[in-house]
Amino acid sequence: MNSSPTPRTDNVQMTMYYDGIGIIAVCKNDLDFFEYSINLGKNMVQESRQKGDSEKLATDIKKEMDAYSQILKTMSPNTHPTQNHFEQMIKYIPTVEDKNRNFKYFTGLWVSNISALLELGVIQHDSNNGPLTIRKFNV
Numbered sequence: 212m213n214s215s216p217t218p219r220t221d222n223v224q225m226t227m228y229y230d231g232i233g234i235i236a237v238c239k240n241d242l243d244f245f246e247y248s249i250n251l252g253k254n255m256v257q258e259s260r261q262k263g264d265s266e267k268l269a270t271d272i273k274k275e276m277d278a279y280s281q282i283l284k285t286m287s288p289n290t291h292p293t294q295n296h297f298e299q300m301i302k303y304i305p306t307v308e309d310k311n312r313n314f315k316y317f318t319g320l321w322v323s324n325i326s327a328l329l330e331l332g333v334i335q336h337d338s339n340n341g342p343l344t345i346r347k348f349n350v
Contacts, residue, residue: 224345227322230280231339232292234321248319249342252326269331272324279321 225245226233236245259268282300283292294314301317325334325341334340 226343226345227325228338228340228343229276229321229325229328229334230284232280232283233343234297234318244315244319245322245342248322249326251319252323252328253330255323256327256330265331268327269333272327272331273333276324276328 223242224235224237225242226235227245236242255268256265259265279300282303283296286292286296286300297317298314301314328334329336329341336342
């Protein structure tokens with residue numbers, strides 16, 4: 212019997228959580244953007260440590276992320292917020308100066324902030340915070 216290996220496609224999705232609220236990346240471009248944003252967060256921490264102001268960075272980002280979480284949970288108290296909830300929130304948050312920024316901009320901010328908080332040890336990677344990667348293999 213001659214059997215050849217079955218080709219497999221590796222589908223990956225990642226969700227970046229803060230306080231149980233996640234933004235998901237499902238395509239290669241989204242995953243690349245998440246990786247870029249994660250590295251941006253790590254670089255922010257590295258620069259703040261070199262300047263000696265990592266505690267301020269930690270406090271500022273945590274305050275900002277707590278505000279986002281509170282707003283989103285108020286907007287969608289019984290279910291996970293949708294992309295529409297995130298887009299509505301962007302128009303009203305004081306930390307985003309350009310209200311015409313889109314969801315992708317906010318996604319980068321969300322992911323880089325979580326990455327920085329993890330790097331600073333402010334939050335721990337657990338079921339409510341940090342990345343969750345799911346791989347599905349199609350046979």
